[in-house]
Amino acid sequence: MAESKDLLQVLWSGADELRGKMDANEYKTYLLGLVFFKYLSDSYLAKAYDLINDKTPDNLEEAQKEYEEIMLTSDAEDLLEELKHSMHYTLKPEMTYVSILNDAKNNRFNREKLQAAFNSIQESDELFNGLFADVDLYSNRLGTGDQKQSTTIANVIKVLEGADLIHAEGDVLGNAYEYLIGQFASETGKKAGEFYTPHGPAQILCRIAMSGQENKKGLQVYDPCMGSGSLMLSCRNYSKEPDYIKYYGQELMPSTYNLARMNMFLHGVLPENQHLRNGDTLDADWPTDEETEFDVVTMNPPYSAKWSAAEGFKQDERFMDYGGKLAPKSKADYAFLLHGFYHLKQSGTMAIVLPHGVLFRGAAEGTIRETLLKNGSIYAVIGLPSNMFYNTSIPTCIIVLKKHREGRDVLFIDASNLFVKEKKQNVMNLEHIDKVLELYNDRKTVEKQTYLASFEDIEANDFNLNIPRYVDTSEEEEEIDLKSLTTEIKQTNDEIKSGKAKLFQMLSDLTFDSTETKEAVSGLMSLFEEV
Known part of the structure; x- marks a missing residue:
């Protein structure tokens, strides 16, 4: 199994395989659905290994191998009955995430097997009825043609390999899922x-x-x-x-x-x-x-x-x-x-x-x-x-x-x-x-x-x-110092008066090439005299 990376990082990177092909509101269904399938499959294998050996497996490949072997023996029926009772669903060895991942790695992935795994879970118990109905493995949004569509799903499955879901505490896994939902909400x-x-x-x-x-x-x-x-x-x-x-x-x-x-x-x-x-x-x-x-x-x-x-x-x-x-x-x-x-x-x-x-x-x-x-x-x-x-x-x-x-x-x-x-x-x-x-x-x-x-x-x-x-949050305006305000107004008026006088003097000192320009400037100066 690939080295277990940070759970959030692995789960979110799965979105990169889908981003661009469809909007976040659609690809969230694929990623969250496949994460959930991996969780159910990995939990199933871990439970099977526990029933056989009375301990948790070190890795899922080991659990897969033991499950495949026991399914060829006379103990298979008893094991499946116990798994159905405790897990509420059963999966054939070729329908587990581990098996489907190996197919994806060896370019043998086919969607029919994954769909069969979805169906097996959904039909096992009313609890899971229609659970994967929205994960359309044959959607054109996954790509044009069978090959591209299969490749898209296979790539997501390969990315999710890095997520160790059976050793994650319930809260850790649940919170990671919440994080994904929140990220999708932000994008959507x-x-x-x-x-x-x-x-x-x-x-x-x-x-x-x-x-x-x-x-x-x-x-x-x-x-x-x-x-x-x-x-x-x-x-x-x-x-x-x-x-x-x-x-x-x-x-x-x-x-x-x-x-x-x-x-x-x-x-x-x-x-x-x-x-x-x-x-x-x-x-x-x-x-x-x-x-x-x-x-x-x-x-x-x-x-x-x-x-x-x-x-x-x-x-x-x-x-x-x-x-x-x-x-x-x-x-x-x-x-x-x-x-x-x-x-x-x-x-x-x-x-x-x-x-x-x-x-x-x-x-x-x-x-x-x-x-x-x-x-x-x-x-x-x-x-x-x-x-x-x-x-x-x-x-x-x-x-x-x-x-x-x-x-x-x-x-x-x-x-x-x-x-x-x-x-x-x-x-x-x-x-x-x-x-x-x-x-x-x-x-x-x-x-x-x-x-x-x-x-x-x-x-x-x-x-x-x-x-x-009921709750007054308005801020009171500062009291106005009338004496200070009067001084400021007087100072501003003096500055305006002085500036106007300087401009008037500058206009008076101008010389003109034409009578028309001189009359225009004279008209402007008369305006200043009126103000």
Whole structure:
């Protein structure tokens, strides 16, 4: 096996084989899919070797050799049964990444074998159903003609050889995958909003939502707009019992849904703790069976998206208790918020990113906001810097919600200046994130940073939550020294007078070749005399 290089470097260099052939939003599917296939295959071989020898293999070639040999014996059936039970999938010896890599090195690579390996995994268990559906090994984007297309895939497979995935700790591998997703989001730009929440806002969301629930075993986290699953997985970082967290997530885009499933596995999340669904969050409620309320709800929905707002939704339990109003057709922001809030436990915390318009827009949105405030549901509003997200440059805010708490006060935090500028985006570093959490936890008024508004304050503002109404960040203008200003004006006037006199004298000293020029200069001098 090639010498193991830095995992991030190897994984990212795989993108170089695809860059230029297609845009980042497309080639991310190939690279992330092939990385995941390598992970599943390498884990499978390591498990097979462990079952045979009761230890981890030193290298994958050794594991491959032993697997090939035992598959020719009478013990093959028992081994496959045990592998299917523990791994949920099986691979024939010729379908492993190691075997396919050897083909690629010896110019024998063919896509049919790799596709057969994908199919074998996908058909082994419902858990993997359709997982590689977006990795189109026969796409013209890989090159013109069979040979070029095969060469492109073979080159990526050869690059990935340097990534040692079986000896990488779960967090290391998962974080490397997160890094890749983040890099693709940066390259993809506006299309990235569907699958990635930048690090700064993500950490603020998760730390706030997890606050007070760090020690809970069997914590249930829900994200009905999960994208790549990054927000939910970030909650692991703030739990004392991360291995017992149960994840419930829904995603509309099939390719992004598959990315979230891969992300879960690469973070070491057990199959029984993954409850992910491909579907439209607003169209039909989910989940509706045993678990319907969750300890933590994190959301970064598409901003001001369109939805049907059909009359039937007024009888939908998610939306029916808000003055008979629904989020408008042109802006589904409150529909997403109310959906998430409906699924929040009485003891839980929800944090959602939305555009500032939700804080002050009137009509139906105003009625919904007023109802939430009267119920004491809105706990805090945090204004984020502009240009934080890949899909929009507008400033956004985090709204924190709780159920049945004492009091109806709302903490406003203006964090719009807590960032550094990096390339295309503004970025919140750890010091900025820590500052927001410090202000949030202190929950008191700090001049030019926060304001703890009473319900009476909010009522007096007609339930408008626009942050500048509560947190005044304007700088007072310096007092003007009138005496000094008078002296400066007098001095300036004297300088103008002196300059005008010198110019007048210079014009008077001129001699002229023509009467026309002399008259023009005389006219100019008369203007100076008038001023």
